[in-house]
Amino acid sequence: MTFTQVIDFRTEHFGDLDRLMDRWIDQTKGRRTASHSLIGKDRADRNHFVEIIEFPSYEEAMANSKLPETDRIFAEMVALCDGAPTFTDLDVVRNDQLNASTARRFFHEIASGGNLDAIGEVFADDYADHDPLKDEDTVVGSDGIRSDVAGWRAAFDFTFELDRQICEGDDVVTLWTLRGTHTGEFMGFAATGRPFSVTGTTIFRFKNDLIQEGWWHWNAMTLMKQLGLSG
Secondary structure (H helix, E strand, C coil), rough: EEEEEEEEEECHHHHHHHHHHHHHHCCCCCCCCCEEEEEEEEECCCCCEEEEEEECCCCHHHHCCCCHHHHHHHHHHHHHHHCCCCCEEEEEECCCCCCHHHHHHHHHHHHHHCCCCHHHHHHHEEEEEEEECCCCCCCCCCHHHHHHHHHHHHHEEEEEEEEEEEEEEEEEEEEEEEEEEHHHHCCCCCCCCCEEEEEEEEEEEEEECEEEEEEEEEEEHHHHHHCCCCC
């Protein structure tokens, strides 16, 4: 179970503390178990800060706290603070990556499942698409993605398998494997009945909970060769 530690502290010397954190990161390289650290400043009190540190588990957090650098840096941190920091230990019982869930809706529900009515719930009306199969660099509009998905579903019986997702800011990166069979006309070629399997990466950028822009990175020639449509 993911474990999170919340550290609440006050300081007039955040610049010094920030450099202290950089030193801890450098000194514990290759040995620390913390996977994510975030520090926020109270908008109503400029000397009030909260740090949230994420670990894969409570046990990993305890291993991290036993590093000699952690003890040393913490003592220096306390010296920079107005009073002793307070700690809250949390077992994470729910962690929703909302944009990632929306991205998965496209691959599973819309593309593989064929629910084209859901496109308006997932894509912005002025969605911009970048795909190596397209002559033009960008196709704008949710109607464009609707046309693309309908075309692929008419040409192939396929499913997307999502191998990994990475979220940062407004971007969701999905590594996927596309498997299926060529069952209909594709780019002017009649159905071959051949199976195929290709891998790729899609980056979706979100705005107001909807997919605003997408970049597709995959080798179209691999697909054409597996279908016997290229030498």
